Amino acid sequence: MQHYTMNLTLKVWRQKNSKSQGAFETFQVKDISSEMSFLEMIDVLNEQLVSEGKEPIAFDHDCREGICGMCSMYINGRAHGPWHETTTCQLHMREYKNGDTIVIEPWRASAFPVIKDLAVDRTAFDRIIAAGGYISVNTGNAVDANCLPVEKQQADDAFAAATCIGCGACVAACPNASAMLFVSAKVSHLALLPQGEPERKKRVVNMISQMDTEGFGSCTNIGACEAECPKGISLENIARLNREYIGSMLSGSATGV
Amino acid sequence: MALNSKIPAGPLDSKWKNYKATCKLVNPANKRSLEVIVVGTGLAGASAAASLGEMGYKVKAFCFQDSPRRAHSIAAQGGINAAKNYQNDGDSTYRLFYDTIKGGDYRAREGNVHRLAEVSANIIDQCVAQGVPFAREYGGLLSNRSFGGTQVQRTFYAAGQTGQQLLIGAYQGLERQVAAGTVQMYSRHEMLEVVTIDGKARGIIARNLVTGELERHFGHAVLLCTGGYGNVFYLSTNAMGSNVTAAWKAHRKGAFFGNPCFTQIHPTCIPVTGDHQSKLTLMSESLRNDGRIWVPKAKGDNRKPTDIPEEERDYYLERRYPAFGNLVPRDVASRAAKERCDAGYGVGSSKMAVYLDFASAIERYGKVESNKQGKPNASKAEIIAMGKDVVKEKYGNLFDMYAKITGENPYEVPMRIYPAVHYTMGGLWVDYELMTTVPGLYALGEANFSDHGANRLGASALMQGLADGYFVIPYTIGNYLADDIRTKSIPTDHPAFVAAEKEVSERINRLMNIKGKQSVESFHKRLGKIMWDKCGMGRNEKGLKEAIEEIKALRKEFYADVRIPGEIIGFNPELDKAGRVADFLELGELMCIDALHRNESCGGHFREEYQEEDGEARRQDDKYMYVASWEFKGDSQYELHKESLDYEVVHPSTRSYK
Incomplete structure (x- = not known):
């Protein structure tokens, strides 16, 4: 693979805190290697800002291998940028060429208030999990693991839903800022497994209710969430979520939680 | 101070059983008034916080990330070992124990490692019950694969995302307790000091990373589940935020540091x-x-x-x-x-x-x-x-x-x-109960030194993190807290809290007031290069001596010329990073001191002077069959305490995989 360097113009959203007004600020970066990751390019910019005595751009990131779900940039109008099934940290600069302009924004959703610049508050997701995204089993209660066979296809589907990294790209991509893909991934993961059966009905109702309380929008079947999900979480999960929800409401057993 | 590892008496395979049968218990009513602080929410921290919450303790959990689900355990790929023998290939608790001891090049405690092997099977049961979607065969039963240093298939996995699935399992358990009100969660918080009162750990000073404010938190006991310190090398497979700060603050407050030079290069x-x-x-x-x-x-x-x-x-x-x-x-x-x-x-x-x-x-x-x-x-x-x-x-x-x-x-x-x-086998020294040398201060998971000796086998980090959190600390903490049921919550205006907060505040002010020219990142890079070149895969006396001097000089330069933009109040990731790099600049020196003193090669510690003609590591069991446990005595001053390793069951021999 041929490596090269490039000069870029970056338009980055700057915002002091959740209460202040934000605006774009334009920067030039030089000699960016095509081998760098996108965040390493931001590192270069930040080092430059520090050396000029300015405040670097605040952004969330941690594992830089696409699994922790912390990185969260809206790049040229797309959550996590242009690569399919890829987090911001795994996007590499060989995507860009000399002279390109890149616009970088935070996730935009009222349920994800901006903390500073590109970092947002996603604790709403934690509260949705706390509302029911678990199986109630205390430590020490378990029987031998192989007492409970699970059909392979079923297990594989549960796993596919469980690979959600909770990054929030689905919310950022959705014009309604809906969290349905996130919620459906967890509901599906647990509803597909026999272990999840006892709490299946109340789980879905409680999680949806918390989702609404947090101020996420409604799902209107646009599908941007699936298209931008770095882990390829399928829209089928939303269909399953809807079935689970309706089933739970009709059976009347969702109340009495 | 003589180190007491508190390994229970009796035959190896009944030590843990006897311990569980005889340790002190705390009744449910008393648990409700006992407060426990858990720092870090990876596999060890999340599993400990969830389990202690379920038991009825009042738990406060802290993580520096925006959510407990992001702790770096999430990045573990390959799998988790357990002596289930589902493959009928001759596995057993003893074999897992033996492989781990041998894999660690005979520098781990028999008692701890046997306990780890014993509880390994319970971990898989627990995780499956939580809904962790492990890989399965067509018959619906769990699948296994092999990892290095073993000849059986005992590794359970979920594609290449095993750590993610296990952590999400523990995280869901944790969130369930948050909802139940037994655990209070503090994300985007970093622990910056341990508070001790009458020699016991009684709380922490934490910084709210969003507001920049310092907070005081009381606990009858404090659990550090803060992971390893591989980022001292700058480049590592650790997450960008992984750091030694909590463990290092504990070390400076009296917790000994065990085998700091034992580093795993993957x-x-x-x-x-x-x-x-x-x-x-x-x-x-x-x-x-x-x-x-x-x-x-x-x-x-x-x-x-x-x-x-x-x-x-x-x-x-x-x-x-x-x-x-x-x-x-x-x-x-x-x-x-x-x-x-x-x-x-x-x-x-x-x-x-x-x-x-x-x-x-x-x-x-x-x-x-x-x-x-x-x-x-x-x-x-x-x-x-x-x-x-x-x-x-x-x-x-x-x-x-x-x-x-x-x-x-x-x-x-x-x-x-x-x-x-990739991983650090060294960490805070703990006894069999996972308590450091500071009473009431515990270290779990990668943050402690205890189970992997000089080299960790693959798929054993997840096992140890969850063993400590789910199955060890719930017993051992009771043995300590049972004597503390009469201690009322100590108000955080106690002079010890005030003094600790003042210390932290002064440290932060000192960093911010340097106003030098070089970025935090540049110092971290330079430290990493020294460590990798001279305390990395190959180490020798000359290089280590040079490294010690170079690190001291770099630290001096750091405190004279680092530039931290922004302010103390508000969200300032550069300031967070500066504090972490400052601690790495001290730890790096101790790692080199430890590597220099250990005149042998064992596991991940390869001293070039000590190798066989074919390049294999040469141990010196007669001189170094001990845990090197270092006590902080002041800047650049460390006193060595030795905990000798007595092998009752395994006979250490030259490790051969030929």
Whole structure:
């Protein structure tokens, strides 16, 4: 693979805190290697800002291998940028060429208030999990693991839903800022497994209710969430979520939680 | 101070049973008034916080990330070991115990390791009950694979995302307790000091990373589950935020640091591409189940790997270690890669890489698959296509990750890999109950030193983190807190809290007032280079002595010239990072001191002066069969305490994988 360097113009959203007004600020970066990751390019910019005595751009990131779900940039109008099934940290600069302009924004959703610049508050997701995204089993209660066979296809589907990294790209991509893909991934993961059966009905109702309380929008079947999900979480999960929800409401057993 | 490891008396396989049967208990009413602080929410922290919450303790959990689900345990790929013997291949608790002791090059405690092997099976049960979607066979039962340093298949996995699935399981358990009100969660908080009162740990000072404010939190006990310190090398497979700060503050407050120089260099990582590199990415050890490692037989062979014929390739692990082949333990595989590259056989543009090749596995699986599908006469191209599908199912996400980072297709050309810092076996010294030398202060998971000796076997970190959190601390903490039921919550206006907060505040002010010229990042990079060059895969007396002086000088420069932009109040990641790098600048020196004092090679600690003629590590059991436990005595002053390792069951011998 041929490596090269490039000069870029970056338009980055700057915002002091959740209460202040934000605006774009334009920067030039030089000699960016095509081998760098996108965040390493931001590192270069930040080092430059520090050396000029300015405040670097605040952004969330941690594992830089696409699994922790912390990185969260809206790049040229797309959550996590242009690569399919890829987090911001795994996007590499060989995507860009000399002279390109890149616009970088935070996730935009009222349920994800901006903390500073590109970092947002996603604790709403934690509260949705706390509302029911678990199986109630205390430590020490378990029987031998192989007492409970699970059909392979079923297990594989549960796993596919469980690979959600909770990054929030689905919310950022959705014009309604809906969290349905996130919620459906967890509901599906647990509803597909026999272990999840006892709490299946109340789980879905409680999680949806918390989702609404947090101020996420409604799902209107646009599908941007699936298209931008770095882990390829399928829209089928939303269909399953809807079935689970309706089933739970009709059976009347969702109340009495 | 004499170290008391508190290993229970009695035969090895009944120590833990007897301990559980005789340790003190706390009744449910008293649990409700006992407060426990858990710092870190990885596998150890999340499992401990959830379990203690379920038991009825009042728990406060802290993490620096925006959510507890992001702790770096999430990045573990390959799997988790357990002595289930589901494969009927001769596994047992004893074998897992023995493999771990041997894998650690006889520098771990028998009592701890046996307990770890005993509870390993419970972990799998617990995780399955939580809904962790482990890989399964067509019969619906759990699947296993092999990892390095073992000859059985005892590793449970969820594709290449095992850590993620286990952590999400523990995280969900934790959130359930948050909802129940037994756990209070503080994300985006960093612990910056331990508060001790009458010699006991009684709380912490934490900084709210969003507002920049300092907070005081009381606890009857404090659990540090804060992971390892591999980022002292700057480049490692750790997350960007992984740090030693909590453990280091505890160390400065009296907790001894055990075997700080024991570092794991993982053999299969994507090689460095340039100075811009911010972190390194692991390619799971599970790939060595099927990937074959090789370099060209001729020095400086610049042909494409696919153009080099079979007979001109050196499968050096298979050649040197026929019994274990590509599945030798990590330290052995890493040194062998370094040896080949140093000798001029490395590949790629940097020549600091070796090949990890799946071509023969693809063909092998393809043939099996063509027979399964009733196509014995399939063409070679069809066989390769079928083989690629099988490999994709096993390792697809890892292959994708490799392709994204390097821009190369590992199904077509071999991966290029090189060793990188991955894990630290050293950590806070703890006794059998996981308590540090400060009463009431515990260390769990990678943050402690206890179970892996001088080298950790693959798929054992997840096992240890969850063992400590789910199955050990729930018993051992009761043994301590049972004597504390009369201690009322101590108000945080107590002078000890005031003094601790003042200390933290002064440290932060000092950093902010330096107003120098060089960035935090640049100091971290320079420290990392010293550590990697002189305290990395190969170490020698001269280099270590130089490193100690260089680190001292770098630390001085840091405190004279670091530039931290922004303010103390508000969100300031540069300030967070500065505090962490300041602590690494102290830890690095201690690691070199420890490496210098240990005049032997064992596990991941390879002192070049101590090797056999064939390059294998030479231990000095008569002199160094002990845990080196260091007490902080003031800046750059550390006193060594030795905890001798007495092997009652295993007979230490020269570790051989040949």
